[in-house]
Amino acid sequence: MKPIFAKILDGKANDIYGLKVVDAPYFSTEFHFHEECQLTYTLESEGRRMIGDSIENFGSDELILVGSNLPHVWHNSIQYFSGVDQQSHARSVSVFIHPDKILDLFKEPDNIQRIKNFFQLAKRGMKFGDAIKNQLKELMLKVVSEGEEVGRLIGLLEILNLLCSTKDYEFLTSPGYTNNYQLKDNDRMDKILKYVFDNFNQEILLSAAAEMTNMNKQAFCRYFKNRTQKTFVSFVNEVRIGHACKLMAQSDQQISELAYACGFNNLSNFNKFFKLAKGITPKEYKRMLVVD
Known part of the structure; x- marks a missing residue:
């Protein structure tokens, strides 16, 4: 899934910020990045989000900051697209802040350095x-409801x-993450991420993913790891483990049932990959949820 470069404030040279309100059946699934930092509050929705090399479930009442040129996508759960659940809805508020244009407002070196440090940290996502x-x-x-420009700027x-x-x-994102996507990339990664997010609970073959992008397996593996900084198998398993954590928090299913529901073909593999991802076993994770 190739992230598309998006110009949020295109054509508005003097604008230092932008606002976006989403109220729709589901979020756009376009994987993209832009120069502006994006602060997004999700009022209502759920699914999986990918920000850099981070793959996690998301839900309502979540606040995320995406730094400058950090690839990202919020992808809703399958029921949002199927229309089965008429109550499913996607609502969010986003504030876009252009780092360079904000810095131009400040003349005191101390203030500039403080803000520069923040924008640098934001590149890992928060x-x-x-x-x-x-x-x-x-x-x-x-800020979104403010009618006056001065009031919005103060906010x-x-x-x-x-x-x-x-x-x-x-x-x-991990400390060493860097954006290796290029504007000349085609839509290969778009297809792969959507395919995995929508089908992780079924068998996903490396050969099928490679064929989907018109590559052989070796070329596809190199391509995918270069863009995401993780192997395709690790990526699929992270998506599955994330869903398993969600199920454990929401139901009393047996761990063996959870494993198969998330696309693992045996309990041993599930336990192994879960511990690699979370540092603890599924039983320990479930026990921790009960204690909390």
Whole structure:
């Protein structure tokens, strides 16, 4: 799935920010990146998101920051596209901040360095804790509803001040992640990510994925790892493990049932890959959920 370069503020040279409100049956599944930092609060929806080399489930009441030129996509669960669940809906609010244009507003070196440091950290993507999330989402909703440009700009600066001050977040991508996607790439990765996200609970063959992109297996493996910085098998298993964690939190299914429901063909493989991904066994993870 190749991320497309998107110009959020194209044609508006003086704009330093942009706003986007989504209220639709499902989110767009286009994998893309852009120069602007994107702060997104999901009011209602669920599925899987990929940000850089991070693959996780997402749900309602989640606040995520995507840094400059960091590839990302929010992909809804299959029921959103099938129309089976008429109650499924996707609602979000996003604030886009252009790093260079924000920095041009400040003349004091100390202020510039503080903001520069934040924009550098943001390149790994951030997920915010509840305390700061509640403050930021209130400001975001206020900015979106604000009718005056001055009020929106003041709200934006308040948001930026909180972002630069808080330590209540976790990084999403690994420390060494870099964006290796190129604008000349075709839609190969688009096809692969959508295919895996929609079919992870079934058998997914490397040969089928390679054929889908018109490559042989060896070329496909090199291509996929260069773009995502992980092997195709690891990617598929991470998607499956993420779904298993979701099922464990929502139901009392036996671990063996969970394994097969997530696309693993035997319990041994499930246990092995789960521990590799989470550092603990499925039983330990389930026990931890009960304690919490």
